[in-house]
Structure formats: structure tokens, C-alpha cells
Amino acid sequence: MEKFEVTILGCGCALPTIRHFGASQVVNIHEKLFMVDCAEATQLQFRRNKLKFNHLGHIFITHLHGDHFFGAIGIISTMSLLGRTSTLHVWGPIGIEQALQPQINIFCQGMTFNVEIHPLDTKKHQMIFEDRSVEIYTIPLRHRVPCCGYLFKEKPLLPHIRRDMIDAYNIPISQINNIKLGMDYICPDGTVIPHTRLTTPADSPRSFAYCSDTTYKPDIIPYIENVDLLYHEATFTDEEEKEANRYFHSTASQAATIARDCHARQLCIGHFSSRYDDESIFLEQARTIFPNTVLAKENLLIPLTIEH
Amino acid sequence: MEKFEVTILGCGCALPTIRHFGASQVVNIHEKLFMVDCAEATQLQFRRNKLKFNHLGHIFITHLHGDHFFGAIGIISTMSLLGRTSTLHVWGPIGIEQALQPQINIFCQGMTFNVEIHPLDTKKHQMIFEDRSVEIYTIPLRHRVPCCGYLFKEKPLLPHIRRDMIDAYNIPISQINNIKLGMDYICPDGTVIPHTRLTTPADSPRSFAYCSDTTYKPDIIPYIENVDLLYHEATFTDEEEKEANRYFHSTASQAATIARDCHARQLCIGHFSSRYDDESIFLEQARTIFPNTVLAKENLLIPLTIEH
Numbered sequence: 001m002e003k004f005e006v007t008i009l010g011c012g013c014a015l016p017t018i019r020h021f022g023a024s025q026v027v028n029i030h031e032k033l034f035m036v037d038c039a040e041a042t043q044l045q046f047r048r049n050k051l052k053f054n055h056l057g058h059i060f061i062t063h064l065h066g067d068h069f070f071g072a073i074g075i076i077s078t079m080s081l082l083g084r085t086s087t088l089h090v091w092g093p094i095g096i097e098q099a100l101q102p103q104i105n106i107f108c109q110g111m112t113f114n115v116e117i118h119p120l121d122t123k124k125h126q127m128i129f130e131d132r133s134v135e136i137y138t139i140p141l142r143h144r145v146p147c148c149g150y151l152f153k154e155k156p157l158l159p160h161i162r163r164d165m166i167d168a169y170n171i172p173i174s175q176i177n178n179i180k181l182g183m184d185y186i187c188p189d190g191t192v193i194p195h196t197r198l199t200t201p202a203d204s205p206r207s208f209a210y211c212s213d214t215t216y217k218p219d220i221i222p223y224i225e226n227v228d229l230l231y232h233e234a235t236f237t238d239e240e241e242k243e244a245n246r247y248f249h250s251t252a253s254q255a256a257t258i259a260r261d262c263h264a265r266q267l268c269i270g271h272f273s274s275r276y277d278d279e280s281i282f283l284e285q286a287r288t289i290f291p292n293t294v295l296a297k298e299n300l301l302i303p304l305t306i307e308h
Numbered sequence: 309m310e311k312f313e314v315t316i317l318g319c320g321c322a323l324p325t326i327r328h329f330g331a332s333q334v335v336n337i338h339e340k341l342f343m344v345d346c347a348e349a350t351q352l353q354f355r356r357n358k359l360k361f362n363h364l365g366h367i368f369i370t371h372l373h374g375d376h377f378f379g380a381i382g383i384i385s386t387m388s389l390l391g392r393t394s395t396l397h398v399w400g401p402i403g404i405e406q407a408l409q410p411q412i413n414i415f416c417q418g419m420t421f422n423v424e425i426h427p428l429d430t431k432k433h434q435m436i437f438e439d440r441s442v443e444i445y446t447i448p449l450r451h452r453v454p455c456c457g458y459l460f461k462e463k464p465l466l467p468h469i470r471r472d473m474i475d476a477y478n479i480p481i482s483q484i485n486n487i488k489l490g491m492d493y494i495c496p497d498g499t500v501i502p503h504t505r506l507t508t509p510a511d512s513p514r515s516f517a518y519c520s521d522t523t524y525k526p527d528i529i530p531y532i533e534n535v536d537l538l539y540h541e542a543t544f545t546d547e548e549e550k551e552a553n554r555y556f557h558s559t560a561s562q563a564a565t566i567a568r569d570c571h572a573r574q575l576c577i578g579h580f581s582s583r584y585d586d587e588s589i590f591l592e593q594a595r596t597i598f599p600n601t602v603l604a605k606e607n608l609l610i611p612l613t614i615e616h
Contacts, residue, residue, distance in 0.1 A: 014389055016352055016382075040382045041349035044324055066385040066415045070378075074324075074348040077374040081322055099414050106407050107374050 002030045002133075004154055004206050005303040006229060009045035011270030011296035013235055014067045021045055021298055022067040023271060025231065026056075027152055027208060030133045035059045036150055036210045042071035043078050049299055053079050054086075058129070060136075061092030062212060063122070063147035064099055073103040080111050087114045091128060093146040094119040122148035125223050130155075139223050141214035143248045149211040151224060159199035169193055206304040209264075212271050215245065216254035221262045228304045230264040231296070233271035238285050240273075249273075252282040256289035270296025310338045310441075312462055312514050313611040314537060317353035319578030319604035321543055322375045329353055329606055330375040331579060333539065334364075335460055335516060338441045343367045344458055344518045350379035351386050357607055361387050362394075366437070368444075369400030370520060371430070371455035372407055381411040388419050395422045399436060401454040402427040430456035433531050438463075447531050449522035451556045457519040459532060467507035477501055514612040517572075520579050523553065524562035529570045536612045538572040539604070541579035546593050548581075557581075560590040564597035578604030 005028050012020025022039020026046065033056040035042075046053070053075075061069055072090065079088065090100060097117045104115060120128060120138055123146075129136040132155065139149035158180040166176070171185055179185055185193045209224040212233035224230060235249035244251045250258075252269060259267035267290050272279050279295055286293040294302070313336050320328025330347020334354065341364040343350075354361075361383075369377055380398065387396065398408060405425045412423060428436060428446055431454075437444040440463065447457035466488040474484070479493055487493055493501045517532040520541035532538060543557035552559045558566075560577060567575035575598050580587050587603055594601040602610070 015386060016355070018352070018356055021352075040379065041352060044326070044329075044349060047324070048326055064414065066382060069415075070382045070385070071348065074374060074378045077378070078323060095414070099411075102410055103407075106372065106403070107377075 001203055001306065002157065003303075004029050004208070005301055006208060006231070006268075007049050007051065008268075008270065008296050008298060008300045008302075009042055009049065010039050010298060011272065012039075012067070013271055013273045014065065015274040016040070016067070017274045020272070020274075022070070023062075023212060024068075024071065025210065026051055028055075029152060029154060031055060032057060032131075032133065034134075034136070034152065037062055037068040037212075038071040038075060039067050040070040040074070043075040045298065046075065049301075053082060053084065056088070057086070058089045058091065058136075060150045061090065061096060062141070062149060062210070063093055063143055063145050064095055065145065065213070068213075069099065072100060073107060076100075076104060076115060077108055080108050080113065084113045087116055089116050089118060089129075091118045091120055093122045093148065095146075120148060122146040137223065139209060139211060139220050141211060141220070142217050143213045143215065147213060149209060149214070149220070151207065151209045151227070153207045154205035156205050157202040159195075159202045162198055162200060165193075165198045169198075171198070203306045206306065208304060211258070213249060215248040216250050216258070218258065218261065221258065224258075224262045224264070226263050226265075228265045229268065229302060230259050230262065230266070231268045231270065232258055234269035234282050234286065235271050235273050237276070237281050252285035253289055256286035256293060259286075259290040259293070264290075265292065266302075267293040268296050268300075268302060269293060272296075309511055309614065310465065311611075312337050312516070313609055314516060314539070314576075315357050315359070316576075316578065316604050316606060316608045316610075317350055317357065318347050318606060319580065320347075320375070321579055321581045322373065323582040324348070324375070325582045328580070328582075330378070331370075331520065332376075332379065333518065334359055336363075337460060337462065339363060340365060340439075340441065342442075342444070342460065345370055345376040345520075346379040346383060347375050348378040348382070351383040353606065354383065357609075361390060361392065364396070365394070366397045366399065366444075368458045369398065369404060370449070370457060370518070371401055371451055371453050372403055373453065373521070376521075377407065380408060381415060384408075384412060384423060385416055388416050388421065392421045395424055397424050397426060397437075399426045399428055401430045401456065403454075428456060430454040445531065447517060447519060447528050449519060449528070450525050451521045451523065455521060457517060457522070457528070459515065459517045459535070461515045462513035464513050465510040467503075467510045470506055470508060473501075473506045477506075479506070511614045514614065516612060519566070521557060523556040524558050524566070526566065526569065529566065532566075532570045532572070534571050534573075536573045537576065537610060538567050538570065538574070539576045539578065540566055542577035542590050542594065543579050543581045545584070545589050560593035561597055564594035564601060567594075567598040567601070572598075573600065574610075575601040576604050576608075576610060577601060580604075 318329025
């Protein structure tokens with residue numbers, strides 16, 4: 001199966017602690033890397049997880065708070081020192097250009113590659129990028145500053161070829177792609193073998209939604225319906241719901257409620273406030289509502305698997 | 309003895325590695341903290357070493373390369389989240405205001421304290437700060453961009469009081485500070501006890517010089533004559549002297565030569581290029597010229613002790 005996996009580089013909150021790095025994740029879709037958020041020290045975590053700078057084409061920033069953004073200039077500067085040539089795309093709320101471009105101008109003289117900055121209207125749910133493997137959409141969130149999440153939707157995959165049938169009919173390799181694309185095979189004697197006989201159905205395309213930082217916002221549910229993996233912030237435990245509301249964050253149960261109501265397959269919660277030493281309470285509270293929940297932690301790799 | 313010690317938070321070079329953080333050190337002089345350089349992730353290292361944000365009054369930036377500066381906005385932002393009220397002074401080459409102030413404006417809204425930015429002429433050797441414990445001077449260095457080192461000179465200390473004599477003459481505590489300041493003590497019967505009889509000589513004031521990044525520059529020697537501790541960059545081993553010249557860096561032997569010729573008591577070398585897996589070669593080469601050399605490493609604490 002083609003790769004679709006999420007690596008958590010950091011899942012802490014605004015105040016860095018010894019325990020957590022600031023927010024950043026890397027989504028690997030068919031060996032292309034997409035970064036979501038880029039806190040200070042993200043480049044160190046990126047290296048620690050043996051990810052490849054050359055495979056990273058896009059950085060998506062959810063909002064312009066330091067704990068989601070301060071690492072961007074560092075990773076860009078490093079890629080320039082490494083002699084990168086391919087364009088890097090940086091996406092984020094309106095204002096991101098003013099936050100990033102002057103830093104690039106000052107610190108990346110003799111830059112070896114282009115950085116294309118794409119300011120986004122965070123209030124819209126829209127497709128902002130697609131290639132042959134994936135479509136990427138914004139998810140409007142509600143925080144103290146303009147903020148959006150990101151939805152990664154794998155495009156429909158090709159069916160699997162049946163090795164046994166290929167052998168049985170002695171079909172040349174040159175025909176395999178055509179068969180996957182839906183063409184029947186015509187044998188040298190004129191017999192037509194329908195492509196459905198030569199393949200098993202494609203895997204279902206998978207999807208991942210990243211929702212942080214945000215207050216509880218159930219109107220995002222239609223956008224993230226049936227996601228295979230939902231990452232949703234849970235800055236506070238249920239006991240601190242007032243604090244959560246006040247700072248436009250969510251509680252563990254609110255994150256789990258979103259996961260349940262959008263019929264996610266799996267939930268990962270993170271962005272824990274630094275006030276908590278023991279994070280197991282988050283897990284208990286979330287699992288009461290949505291059992292298939294895991295706690296984010298640094299260097300956790302979550303593969304998006306398919307149930308057959 | 310009053311505290312004078314240096315903690316190394318990071319001693320890597322431009323390209324961050326798993327092994328090293330970017331450049332930053334904290335100088336503790338009589339419990340006041342002075343930071344020199346502030347690479348990405350410095351605030352994490354600062355916490356890891358259990359240093360106190362409230363004791364940090366000054367950040368000195370040597371030059372505007374990311375591996376010496378990218379952590380400044382993060383630490384400032386964190387101190388604001390922590391509700392700091394006292395002014396923070398940030399010193400650095402001309403241009404530092406343009407590099408830092410816009411970031412503060414964007415990311416530190418509702419800032420709880422003032423940041424005073426002091427642009428410096430890096431070509432001058434001058435005293436830029438003093439308080440009752442220390443004088444701080446710039447050291448003109450030569451790098452690819454304007455760059456200066458910093459010299460921390462402890463002010464003359466008061467003599468030590470002789471407990472035995474105080475007891476013998478039954479001198480009240482209220483007089484002790486006067487005696488330290490050089491006043492003789494007059495006994496109730498009119499006898500004059502000279503202050504020199506009541507004290508032992510003060511410890512010699514200590515000094516620390518931070519010289520990074522720079523090409524070999526022997527004309528700094530008069531400024532750093534007799535320093536107790538010299539931190540000097542050694543980005544390359546002696547075999548790569550050409551590379552060192554090309555990028556305006558120093559070799560291990562060049563750093564040691566500066567230490568020898570300025571009659572430093574101790575040398576610490578760092579800023580090792582990421583190309584070296586084994587840094588012991590730096591130590592060997594430097595010790596050939598200046599035996600009292602140590603290798604910088606993260607979280608190394610170097611107390612400046614006095615030989616009596």
C-alpha cells in the first residue's frame with residue numbers, strides 16, 4: 001500500500017517545556033512530505049526523525065502564534081545552506097508574508113531556492129492544492145487570531161493487479177498500467193479478458209484532518225466527515241472548560257465529541273497545556289466519548305491503515 | 309566567592325545536528341544572567357539548565373546569522389507569556405532592530421514588558437554596559453557579516469573580612485561593610501584597628517571573553533589580555549585552514565594561539581562544523597599550543613575560579 005502516515009514532531013502548547021516541543025507534524029503521502037505547523041526547533045525534530053528536507057515541498061501554518069511558526073525561518077535557512085533548489089511553498093493566514101518574507105530577506109542572502117508564500121482566507125473551506133496523489137483543503141477554525149486546519153485527502157487509488165492472473169494469461173508488463181487504468185486485455189488469439197478479472201479493487205483513499213488551535217466548533221464536521229485520522233487539539237481537561245472557552249481552545253471531551261460526530265476512524269489529541277504533568281487524564285476523558293483515541297507525543301508515527 | 313560562571317546552551321555551527329544546538333551561552337555574574345547569542349531552541353536549553361528567566365536582563369547577539377539569533381523571538385515571546393515586567397535589553401550589530409522589532413510587533417501583542425534594542429558598531433572596542441558588578445565591552449571580530457565578541461569584566465571586589473579578628477575585637481556587624489570599604493575600626497576605648505588587620509585581600513576580579521564567529525584575528529589580543537576564560541570559535545580543524553579562511557572562521561590551532569598570546573587562563577573551543585563526527589581532534593590540536601583547553605558541549609558549566 002502506498003504510504004500515508006503522520007509523524008508528530010511536537011505537540012506542546014505556547015509555553016515550551018522540557019517535555020514537549022511546540023506544534024509540528026509531517027504528513028507523508030506517497031513519499032512526499034507536507035509539514036503542518038513549524039514551532040521553534042522543528043528542524044531539529046525533523047532531523048531526529050530522519051525525514052528528508054528534499055522531500056518536503058510544503059509547509060502549512062495554521063495561525064500566526066509563535067508556537068506554530070517560529071521554526072519556519074530556521075528550516076528555510078537550513079535548506080538554503082544545504083543547497084536546495086526546488087521551490088518551497090509556505091501556506092498560512094493572511095499576514096504570513098509580512099511575518100516571513102522580511103526574515104528571509106535579512107537572513108537568507110544568496111538563497112538557493114524560491115519560497116512561495118500563499119496567504120489564505122482562513123474563514124473559507126476550500127481546496128488550496130492538489131497533485132496526482134492528494135487534495136488539500138482548509139478547515140475554518142476559531143481561535144484568538146485567524147486560524148485554519150488542513151485536510152489531506154488521498155486521491156482515488158488504482159486497483160491492485162492480480163499476479164496470479166497475469167501469470168496465467170502471460171500478460172506482458174507493458175500492459176499492466178493500462179489494465180490498472182481500466183482497459184481490458186486482448187490475448188494474442190483475440191480473447192478479451194475483462195480488467196475486473198485481472199485486478200482486485202483499489203484501497204479506499206484515506207484522509208487526515210489537522211484541527212489546532214480551536215475552540216469547540218462542531219460546524220467543521222461536514223468538512224471532515226469520515227476522516228481516517230483526526231488530530232484535534234485538547235489543550236485543557238474537561239475540568240477547565242471555562243479556561244478553554246476563554247482562550248479559544250478545546251477540552252479532551254470536546255475533541256472526542258468532534259471525532260465521534262464526524263465518524264472519524266481514529267483520534268489523536270495534543271497541544272496539551274504545560275500546566276499538566278500527567279496527561280493520562282486527557283486520554284481517559286476523550287476515550288469515554290471516543291474510544292479509539294491516542295495521545296500525541298513527540299516522534300510518534302501514525303500510519304493510516306485500511307481495513308479490508 | 310561571588311558567582312561567575314558560564315553555561316553552554318549550544319555550541320554547534322550553522323547546520324543544526326542531532327549532536328549540537330546552535331550558539332548560546334549564559335554568563336552568571338553574581339546571580340545576574342547575561343546571554344550571549346540565542347540560536348533556535350535556546351529557550352528549551354535555558355529551561356533544561358534550570359536557569360531563571362527573571363534573572364536574565366540582557367541578550368548579546370554577536371552577528372545576524374540565524375544560528376546565533378533565531379531563538380531571540382521565542383524567548384522574548386515566552387517571557388511575555390510568563391508575565392515578565394522588567395525591561396529586557398538586546399544588544400547586537402546595526403540591523404538588529406530591523407530583524408527583531410517587526411517580529412515582536414507581530415507576535416508579542418499585549419507584551420508585558422519593554423524590549424530595548426541597542427544596535428552596536430561592531431568595529432569598535434568599547435564599554436557598552438556596566439553595573440556595580442561588571443563591565444561589558446565589545447570585541448571587534450571579522451566574519452562574513454558585521455560581528456563582535458563580548459568581554460565580561462568583573463569589577464574589583466571587596467576584601468574578605470577576618471572572622472577571627474571581628475570576634476577578637478568584638479566588632480558589631482553594622483561596621484563590617486565600612487571595614488570592607490577601607491575604614492579602620494575604632495574600639496570603644498579609642499584604639500584604632502587598621503582595616504588591613506581585619507581583612508584579607510579581595511579576590512582578583514575575573515573576566516570572560518566570547519569570540520565567535522571570527523577569522524583568526526590577533527589584533528583582538530590587547531582587548532582580552534589575561535582573561536580567565538576565553539571562548540573562541542574553532543569551526544574547523546587545522547587541516548581545513550583554507551576553508552576556515554574562506555568562510556571567515558578559525559581553526560583549533562588559531563583559537564589556541566589567541567589563547568596563548570593573550571595569556572588566557574583557560575580556553576574553551578566550540579562552534580564545530582557539522583562535518584566532524586569526532587571532535588577530539590580539535591582538542592588535540594588546540595592543546596598542542598595551549599594545554600588548558602576544553603571542548604565546548606551542551607550543558608557544560610564552567611565556573612571561573614580564582615587561584616590564591
